[in-house]
Amino acid sequence: MISRSRWGRRAAIAPRTTRAERRYEPLAARLLGALAAHQHRTAAGLLGLLVLAYLWPVLVGGGLLAPTANLYHAPPWLSGASAEQISWFQGELADVVGTYYPWVTLARRLLHSGTFPAWNPYAFAGTPLFANAQLAWLSPFSLPLWILPFNYALGLTAALKLWVAGFGTYLFCRELRLGFWAALLAAVGFAFCTFNVVWLSFGIFVSVAALLPWALWLTERIVRRGRAIDALALTAVVAVIQSGGHPGTQVHVLFAVALYALMRVLAVAGGDRSARLRALGLVGAAVALGTLILAVVLVPAQEAAHGTFGAALRRNGAPTLSDSQISTSALRTALFPEWWGRPSEHWTERAFKFREGTLYAGTIALVLAALALVSPGRWRVKAPLALLGALGPLVLVRAPPVYGVVVHLPLLDAVQDQRMILLFQFAVVVLAAFGLEAALAAPRSWRWPAVVALALLAGVVAAFTTGAGATLGGVARQMLRRADAGVEPVSAQTVALASVGWWLLLTLAVGGALALARLRPRRSGVAAAAIVLLLAVDLLHSAHGWNPMRPASDVIPRPTGAIAYMRAHRDAGRIAGVGITIQTDWPTMYGLADVRGRDAPQPSLEFAHLWLAVDALEVATVRRFDAATVNVLGLLGARWLLAHPEVDLTRPDVKVAYSGPDAAVFENARAVRRAFVPPRVLVAGDEYHALRRIFDRRFDPRRAVVVRRDQLGGVRVPRAGAGVVRVEREQNDRVLLEARLQRPSVVVLDDQLTPGWSVRVDGRRADAIKVDAVLRGVSVPAGRHQIAWSYRVPGLRFGALLSLLGLALVLAWAWTIRVRGRTRRVARVE
Numbered sequence: 001m002i003s004r005s006r007w008g009r010r011a012a013i014a015p016r017t018t019r020a021e022r023r024y025e026p027l028a029a030r031l032l033g034a035l036a037a038h039q040h041r042t043a044a045g046l047l048g049l050l051v052l053a054y055l056w057p058v059l060v061g062g063g064l065l066a067p068t069a070n071l072y073h074a075p076p077w078l079s080g081a082s083a084e085q086i087s088w089f090q091g092e093l094a095d096v097v098g099t100y101y102p103w104v105t106l107a108r109r110l111l112h113s114g115t116f117p118a119w120n121p122y123a124f125a126g127t128p129l130f131a132n133a134q135l136a137w138l139s140p141f142s143l144p145l146w147i148l149p150f151n152y153a154l155g156l157t158a159a160l161k162l163w164v165a166g167f168g169t170y171l172f173c174r175e176l177r178l179g180f181w182a183a184l185l186a187a188v189g190f191a192f193c194t195f196n197v198v199w200l201s202f203g204i205f206v207s208v209a210a211l212l213p214w215a216l217w218l219t220e221r222i223v224r225r226g227r228a229i230d231a232l233a234l235t236a237v238v239a240v241i242q243s244g245g246h247p248g249t250q251v252h253v254l255f256a257v258a259l260y261a262l263m264r265v266l267a268v269a270g271g272d273r274s275a276r277l278r279a280l281g282l283v284g285a286a287v288a289l290g291t292l293i294l295a296v297v298l299v300p301a302q303e304a305a306h307g308t309f310g311a312a313l314r315r316n317g318a319p320t321l322s323d324s325q326i327s328t329s330a331l332r333t334a335l336f337p338e339w340w341g342r343p344s345e346h347w348t349e350r351a352f353k354f355r356e357g358t359l360y361a362g363t364i365a366l367v368l369a370a371l372a373l374v375s376p377g378r379w380r381v382k383a384p385l386a387l388l389g390a391l392g393p394l395v396l397v398r399a400p401p402v403y404g405v406v407v408h409l410p411l412l413d414a415v416q417d418q419r420m421i422l423l424f425q426f427a428v429v430v431l432a433a434f435g436l437e438a439a440l441a442a443p444r445s446w447r448w449p450a451v452v453a454l455a456l457l458a459g460v461v462a463a464f465t466t467g468a469g470a471t472l473g474g475v476a477r478q479m480l481r482r483a484d485a486g487v488e489p490v491s492a493q494t495v496a497l498a499s500v501g502w503w504l505l506l507t508l509a510v511g512g513a514l515a516l517a518r519l520r521p522r523r524s525g526v527a528a529a530a531i532v533l534l535l536a537v538d539l540l541h542s543a544h545g546w547n548p549m550r551p552a553s554d555v556i557p558r559p560t561g562a563i564a565y566m567r568a569h570r571d572a573g574r575i576a577g578v579g580i581t582i583q584t585d586w587p588t589m590y591g592l593a594d595v596r597g598r599d600a601p602q603p604s605l606e607f608a609h610l611w612l613a614v615d616a617l618e619v620a621t622v623r624r625f626d627a628a629t630v631n632v633l634g635l636l637g638a639r640w641l642l643a644h645p646e647v648d649l650t651r652p653d654v655k656v657a658y659s660g661p662d663a664a665v666f667e668n669a670r671a672v673r674r675a676f677v678p679p680r681v682l683v684a685g686d687e688y689h690a691l692r693r694i695f696d697r698r699f700d701p702r703r704a705v706v707v708r709r710d711q712l713g714g715v716r717v718p719r720a721g722a723g724v725v726r727v728e729r730e731q732n733d734r735v736l737l738e739a740r741l742q743r744p745s746v747v748v749l750d751d752q753l754t755p756g757w758s759v760r761v762d763g764r765r766a767d768a769i770k771v772d773a774v775l776r777g778v779s780v781p782a783g784r785h786q787i788a789w790s791y792r793v794p795g796l797r798f799g800a801l802l803s804l805l806g807l808a809l810v811l812a813w814a815w816t817i818r819v820r821g822r823t824r825r826v827a828r829v830e
Contacts, residue, residue: 044163739785
């Protein structure tokens, strides 16, 4: 006999047995029953063990969860790298080394020194730092990064994110009246789905994604019960989501919450209109208040994004992936995640963006999710999940009209919506939990054998369409992750067929487990546990090798001769890598200021337009090297140019400064000093004419600067200047200059002028002038003067006031809930 709750769903999977029958039960079944008796603690513990199994090398073994070995693939470390170090390359994770790792290192350094981290002087000739939302300053997941040893903290925060993602999914499924093993299946599936695994070392994506099931759990409780206390808890969860640091994933998660709440309110049985409106109102209030609490970081980030290259790139849903990288063929990754290879094995058939295009949530999860969709009942709950799951792949492949509608919705029109595949993977694992319940509740049904048979047929068809040219030995080695051992060259057919092989093997396994439950109904608990274990093996196998976990001493390169030379001369100017060299932002680790950088979403549009003379594709590279490039690098203060040791950049104004087997360093004589007085000031009508003058080969940034007439307003600018200026003192958000001028002149500080910077001359406020498209200038009269540039994070004070307001409203709400609760209790007593 199977017990049922008032919601019509099973509370337990295993049928009841008598005391005499229990005496002869197999030990495994009794153990599983004991585990299920302590359900929440058991789920938390099992998830913790799986997370530990995956991240053992970094949590216990002293490894580093960062692909820093990527640095060995370019000068100045390429020449000295061993074959083993080269083999650890993981190109899909390049941005971790070029952005996140050095950003967090800089933030830690400033915080530990007691400096408010307002400004980053090491990229783009200076760029906002506190307003860089991707540092997730206030996220609970970031706390270990600020206080614990850095390399260990990276692993610990990753473990916390995976565990939180899994346990939240477990709670959500239990709220949907699913049994223990079904909920645990979904928990394992979401914790180790490909979205969470492939973005794990990036720090910010999973910080937000991990809270998706918690938000939906509380939303479901609000819809079912209409309690304000659940809305208050949802407020806290939304605040953690908004602190996570990745705007795109934040938008997707909150969009999922809003859509789920709307569909569940419309679909819930019973209840009057006022109750439904109350539920929607509570969810909306929670989202608004949770967002308001984090205004102290959200408002500065939004202010900093105005007029930037990244914001323009994402406007109106503009994708960052080309049609050749993401097409309808990407839908195959839902079944066969390695059809095009694995970046961790250094082979892909084409430039396929694995991390942005793979839909894989587990073979077993997908089979069981399909079973849930063909099983009757529970459609009031399954329908919202099915809709959320469908959106991910439809947006990924830009299917009309869905794609056109989604990417033009408010907020969704400003982020990369291809990453909505997160919703697909979450929906699949939760629907899989419904599928497991359906199979074990009706083990003699025809539905699950039919679904398993169709899944096997799909695998057989895929094997026949791609198996030509693949040997069984090569497929076996690829399935066992030994393809990079050099035993046999890896071909496209071998990789694809190995992926299909895993699909067939796992489908047979889940079919066997369900057959066991059909033949021995009293062993349904054993069958359910076996399926959960199979899914864990499936996803851990898929995750293997994706995130490098090697000892820091092996994967963090040491400074070379070229690095040492530039460090010894860093006061002379900034650096720039020419061609494929040291990744952007990594020079921050050595205290070297690089004129390059990556989207955070900086740089400004003016900086990006200026960089067009250097590279037409992105502001992270210098592919072109001509007179215009020398001018642009010079006006940005790039005195030291790092290149491959066999590359010759010699020009009339560029000469060799260091030459070694690791790299060559060239000195750019056209690089301006940090602070200077230009002899000439050229006035251009608009940005186009200003850039034409800068790109002119006759332009010398040391002797002239260009200002735009349309930006001057009423400021009078001297056309000539004479004098000297030096940097007297510098702090993170303040630079003090001393100038001695023979005539009224423009004094230039070779740093970016962005909103938030203001200038005072001898204590009196002056008008800042943007020179050479991006730099700071100020008109100063003749004589001796002190010039003070200071930075105030735009939107910080206003955001702090909004956050205080939000906290006050939350406290007032909590007090109201408490008072009403006391009143009800007193009324019941009386």
